[in-house]
Amino acid sequence: MAKYTIDPITRIEGHLRIDVEIEGGKVTNAWSSAQLFRGLELILQGRDPRDAPHITQRACGVCTEVHALASIRAIDDALKAYPPALGRLARNLVHGAQFVHDHITHFYALHALDFVDVVSALKADPKKTAALAESLGNYPKSGSADFKAVQERLKTFVESGQLGPFANGYWGHPDYRLPAEANLMATAHYLEWLRLQVKAARMMALFGAKNPHVQTYVAGGVSCVQDILSVDRLAEFLYYLKEMQAFIDNVYLPDLLAVASFYKDWGANNIGGCTNFLAYGNFPQNSGAFASEKMFLPGGVIAKRDLSKVMAVDPAKITEEVKRAWYSDGPALHPSKGETKFIKPDYDYDGKYSYFKAPRYDGMAVEVGPLAQVLAAYGNGHAQTKAMVEAVLKHLSIPATALFSTLGRAAARCIETKVIADAMGGWVMEVIEEVKKGNLATAAEWKWPGEAMGAGLIDVPRGALGHWIHIDAKNKIQNYQLVVPSTWNLGPRDAKGQLGPVEEALVGTPVADPKRPLEIIRTVHSFDPCIACGVHVIDPQTNQVHKIKVL
Amino acid sequence: MEHKEEVLERIEAKGVSRRDFVKYCTLVTSVLGLAPSMVPRVAEAMAAKQRPTAIWLHFAECTGCSEALLRTTYPWIDEVVLEVLNVAYHETIMAPSGEAAEKSLHDAMTQYKGKYILICEGGIPMKDGGVYGKVGGKTMLDIAKAATKDALATICVGNCACSGGVQAAKPNPTGAVSVEKATGVKTININGCPPNPINIIATVVHYLLLGKLPALDAKGRPLFAYGMNIHDNCPRRAHYEAGEFVKKFGDEGAMKGWCLAEVGCKGPNTFNNCPQVMFNDGTNWPIGAGHPCIGCSEPNFWDEQSPFYQPI
Numbered sequence: 001m002a003k004y005t006i007d008p009i010t011r012i013e014g015h016l017r018i019d020v021e022i023e024g025g026k027v028t029n030a031w032s033s034a035q036l037f038r039g040l041e042l043i044l045q046g047r048d049p050r051d052a053p054h055i056t057q058r059a060c061g062v063c064t065e066v067h068a069l070a071s072i073r074a075i076d077d078a079l080k081a082y083p084p085a086l087g088r089l090a091r092n093l094v095h096g097a098q099f100v101h102d103h104i105t106h107f108y109a110l111h112a113l114d115f116v117d118v119v120s121a122l123k124a125d126p127k128k129t130a131a132l133a134e135s136l137g138n139y140p141k142s143g144s145a146d147f148k149a150v151q152e153r154l155k156t157f158v159e160s161g162q163l164g165p166f167a168n169g170y171w172g173h174p175d176y177r178l179p180a181e182a183n184l185m186a187t188a189h190y191l192e193w194l195r196l197q198v199k200a201a202r203m204m205a206l207f208g209a210k211n212p213h214v215q216t217y218v219a220g221g222v223s224c225v226q227d228i229l230s231v232d233r234l235a236e237f238l239y240y241l242k243e244m245q246a247f248i249d250n251v252y253l254p255d256l257l258a259v260a261s262f263y264k265d266w267g268a269n270n271i272g273g274c275t276n277f278l279a280y281g282n283f284p285q286n287s288g289a290f291a292s293e294k295m296f297l298p299g300g301v302i303a304k305r306d307l308s309k310v311m312a313v314d315p316a317k318i319t320e321e322v323k324r325a326w327y328s329d330g331p332a333l334h335p336s337k338g339e340t341k342f343i344k345p346d347y348d349y350d351g352k353y354s355y356f357k358a359p360r361y362d363g364m365a366v367e368v369g370p371l372a373q374v375l376a377a378y379g380n381g382h383a384q385t386k387a388m389v390e391a392v393l394k395h396l397s398i399p400a401t402a403l404f405s406t407l408g409r410a411a412a413r414c415i416e417t418k419v420i421a422d423a424m425g426g427w428v429m430e431v432i433e434e435v436k437k438g439n440l441a442t443a444a445e446w447k448w449p450g451e452a453m454g455a456g457l458i459d460v461p462r463g464a465l466g467h468w469i470h471i472d473a474k475n476k477i478q479n480y481q482l483v484v485p486s487t488w489n490l491g492p493r494d495a496k497g498q499l500g501p502v503e504e505a506l507v508g509t510p511v512a513d514p515k516r517p518l519e520i521i522r523t524v525h526s527f528d529p530c531i532a533c534g535v536h537v538i539d540p541q542t543n544q545v546h547k548i549k550v551l
Numbered sequence: 552m553e554h555k556e557e558v559l560e561r562i563e564a565k566g567v568s569r570r571d572f573v574k575y576c577t578l579v580t581s582v583l584g585l586a587p588s589m590v591p592r593v594a595e596a597m598a599a600k601q602r603p604t605a606i607w608l609h610f611a612e613c614t615g616c617s618e619a620l621l622r623t624t625y626p627w628i629d630e631v632v633l634e635v636l637n638v639a640y641h642e643t644i645m646a647p648s649g650e651a652a653e654k655s656l657h658d659a660m661t662q663y664k665g666k667y668i669l670i671c672e673g674g675i676p677m678k679d680g681g682v683y684g685k686v687g688g689k690t691m692l693d694i695a696k697a698a699t700k701d702a703l704a705t706i707c708v709g710n711c712a713c714s715g716g717v718q719a720a721k722p723n724p725t726g727a728v729s730v731e732k733a734t735g736v737k738t739i740n741i742n743g744c745p746p747n748p749i750n751i752i753a754t755v756v757h758y759l760l761l762g763k764l765p766a767l768d769a770k771g772r773p774l775f776a777y778g779m780n781i782h783d784n785c786p787r788r789a790h791y792e793a794g795e796f797v798k799k800f801g802d803e804g805a806m807k808g809w810c811l812a813e814v815g816c817k818g819p820n821t822f823n824n825c826p827q828v829m830f831n832d833g834t835n836w837p838i839g840a841g842h843p844c845i846g847c848s849e850p851n852f853w854d855e856q857s858p859f860y861q862p863i
Contacts, residue, residue, distance in 0.1 A: 005649075006648055006649040007686070007688060009648045009649070038611055038683075038717075038718040038724075038725065038727075039718060039724030039725055040717065040718070042722060042724045043717070043718070043720045043721065043722070043723075043724070043853075047857065047858070048857065048858035048859070048860065048861070050858070050859065050860050051857050051858055051859050051860075054845060054859060055717060055720070055853065058613050058615070058716075058717040058744065059613060060613050060614065060615075061612075061613035061614045061615020061616065061617070061618050061619075061745065062613075062614050062615075062618055062643075064618065109644065113646050118646075153633065157633045157634075160601075160602065160637075162602055162604070162637040162639075164632055164633075164636075164637050164638045164639055165632060165638050165639075165640075165641055165644045165645035165646060166645075166646050167639070167645075167646075167647070167655050167658070168646070168647040168651040168652070168654050168655050169646035169647055169651075170646075170647070170651075191629045194621070194627065194628050194629045195627055195629065197621065197622075198621075198622050198624055198627075198831070198832070201622050201831050202831045202832065202834045205830055205831040205834040206834060206835060207840070208835075209830070209835050209836060209837040209839065209840035209842055210829075210830035210831060210834075210835060210836060210837065211618075211622070211830070211831055212615040212618040212619055212745055213615055213744060213745060215837040215840065215842045215845070216837075216840045216841070216842055218800045218842070220800075221800065221801060222800075223800045223801075223805070223840055223841040224840040224841050224842070225800070225801050225805045225806050225841055226805075226806065226808055226840075226841060227835070227839075227840055227841075229806070342724070344679055344682055345682055345683070345685070440806070442800065442801040442805075443799070443800040443801040521648055
């Protein structure tokens with residue numbers, strides 16, 4: 001059985017390596033390995049707790065903002081300083097805008113090339129492309145002249161001979177199934193979104209100061225008091241939001257459905273699917289400790305794909321294991337007691353092979369992310385989510401079980417984006433109502449509490465994110481641990497040998513051409529990993545590493 | 552010099568309107584502090600027949616600097632990629648992965664040897680021979696050494712590449728350092744966490760246009776952007792002079808936009824053009840959002856400018 005290594009995997013954040021065994025055209029085993037250790041948890045020790053949101057936000061600049069939010073929530077919790085209404089709403093608006101930015105950018109800039117053959121777009125008929133676009137949605141810039149201009153631009157680019165980031169792609173791979181016209185349309189939308197995402201980032205900057213890396217979250221609330229009290233700023237936010245909603249309804253959702261219609265077998269056969277799911281829930285509608293927060297999107301735990309039984313999240317059931325990770329061996333620990341004793345990276349398929357720890361919930365490997373959040377909201381009967389899920393299933397004529405797949409993950413990301421975008425206008429109106437009532441407070445009063453612990457749990461675009469802080473009697477950080485979505489999804493095996501979610505998802509994935517493992521990359525990208533990686537091939541007979549192309 | 556009309560025609564053939572193009576060139580020219588008569592030459596540099604090759608490498612970082620560049624609007628990022636530069640390697644946007652990606656890097660370094668602009672994002676872990684950061688099985692240290700050797704110029708984007716960044720903060724568990732320190736090659740440092748995209752683009756244009764580095768300060772930062780002090784240019788400066796200070800977030804002073812010195816602002820220690828250009832096309836900036844400056848364009852700011860909420 002041949003082993004294949006893909007390193008670096010591109011179009012993700014960070015440095016990731018994936019290894020697979022392939023037999024009979026299908027993946028039979030998989031290993032996921034984080035290739036970079038930065039040691040943020042060690043750097044945090046001994047610092048002023050209030051500096052933690054700035055430091056942890058630098059864990060990732062693609063999914064910017066989210067670590068600052070989880071961190072400030074952990075600090076709120078330790079100080080027992082929960083934000084007043086305007087502080088909570090400002091955070092929700094910035095966080096919601098991050099979802100819109102991040103999810104759509106993922107679909108077009110990071111994931112689309114796993115489905116869209118850009119080279120094939122050169123052969124498309126612009127008139128037929130315009131007809132296709134018109135049949136799917138009502139969006140400007142969709143005339144045949146518009147698509148012809150995009151095609152001409154691509155031609156000029158290709159004829160220059162300098163293909164830049166598009167050189168060495170897997171163009172012409174047999175599992176690129178879209179007709180030329182759909183490829184041209186998707187390429188045009190990819191270019192369109194590259195421009196529109198600038199406005200999504202501005203939405204965040206209105207109350208977040210800047211994007212990437214917002215600078216507005218402070219203990220007990222936000223600093224942007226002048227911005228959130230400015231009617232002008234609120235109106236600007238709504239104006240951008242309208243543009244985002246038009247794009248989601250007329251471009252993103254129709255494109256997602258169009259792509260999905262060519263890959264229904266991936267849903268029917270649960271290709272890329274996982275078994276257990278965890279979501280912390282998102283967008284608190286009141287302020288308080290995690291257990292008392294009512295979330296706009298309710299969280300929950302789903303075991304063995306049983307959507308009829310969504311269990312409440314109990315943070316005490318979270319542990320992290322290091323048996324197969326590049327840390328000194330020790331017991332499975334709750335993150336509040338977590339240790340970071342890193343060792344040198346010697347890759348061993350049967351031993352340690354990653355800088356990710358293996359988080360487990362009640363001993364289970366669980367998938368986190370948009371699919372987990374949408375399933376939890378759906379199972380909990382959240383009306384808007386339920387309606388959207390049912391509309392998508394009906395449009396594609398597929399059963400709910402098809403959601404347990406790579407395709408389900410991509411669909412859930414779109415559903416989540418729409419549900420959040422459609423709710424944000426209401427949150428702006430809530431701001432107005434608070435201002436009318438004279439509730440102008442943006443940050444809670446607080447005092448250093450002496451020794452204290454705090455947890456900050458929230459769903460973010462890549463899934464369940466948790467920060468745990470332990471503040472000592474001198475108001476310094478004694479211990480700090482992060483359990484991030486990509487650790488849940490891309491973590492290694494545990495002591496019992498249970499595969500991590502992405503490893504589980506890859507097993508059973510068909511691979512038409514192991515030297516161009518497009519299907520593997522597609523499933524890896526569907527998790528929106530936050531770490532960069534690549535592909536090589538190992539022959540177990542000779543232990544020789546064969547390098548292969550991956551697009 | 553090529554005739555102005557020809558340049559504009561070629562730009563139009565690439566799908567960019569004349570108006571947008573001239574507007575952009577004017578903006579870049581003014582950020583660089585060049586005379587208006589330089590506008591046509593900027594236009595020419597941006598519309599070369601053979602696009603200049605850029606290789607963008609990621610080391611120990613968070614990709615926030617790449618994301619910052621995605622927010623550029625003059626030119627838009629699709630124009631940077633399709634019409635302005637030949638971005639031969641950039642892990643976040645490129646189509647290929649694995650060996651095919653490595654081939655793209657190898658091909659570009661060979662074909663454009665001595666001619667490519669190397670852009671580095673991220674610090675270099677040095678401890679234990681650099682094993683704490685690898686791409687394609689090679690250490691980031693080895694990759695950086697090889698790539699800087701044959702580059703026309705090396706531009707460091709962001710605090711990590713410029714000075715080691717967040718992973719280099721005490722106790723610096725992986726021994727992360729700047730690209731300049733790791734390789735011994737002199738670099739241009741576009742500092743910030745992340746830097747403003749306008750400063751990244753303006754530096755590249757300066758190099759293409761004048762064929763030499765912009766004037767740099769002692770820390771390797773272009774003076775056109777980092778020659779000014781935040782506190783000296785702060786719109787809240789009058790409140791500082793009047794002794795009007797925010798005492799805590801959300802108080803009366805905060806509502807009135809008073810000076811943030813007493814809640815920890817590091818503006819007086821920090822050199823950058825944030826007060827002038829702000830972020831996200833002038834939408835906002837940290838002090839505008841009522842938050843103290845954390846000094847992110849100063850080397851080692853994670854240690855030297857923190858704690859962030861304590862007054863200087």
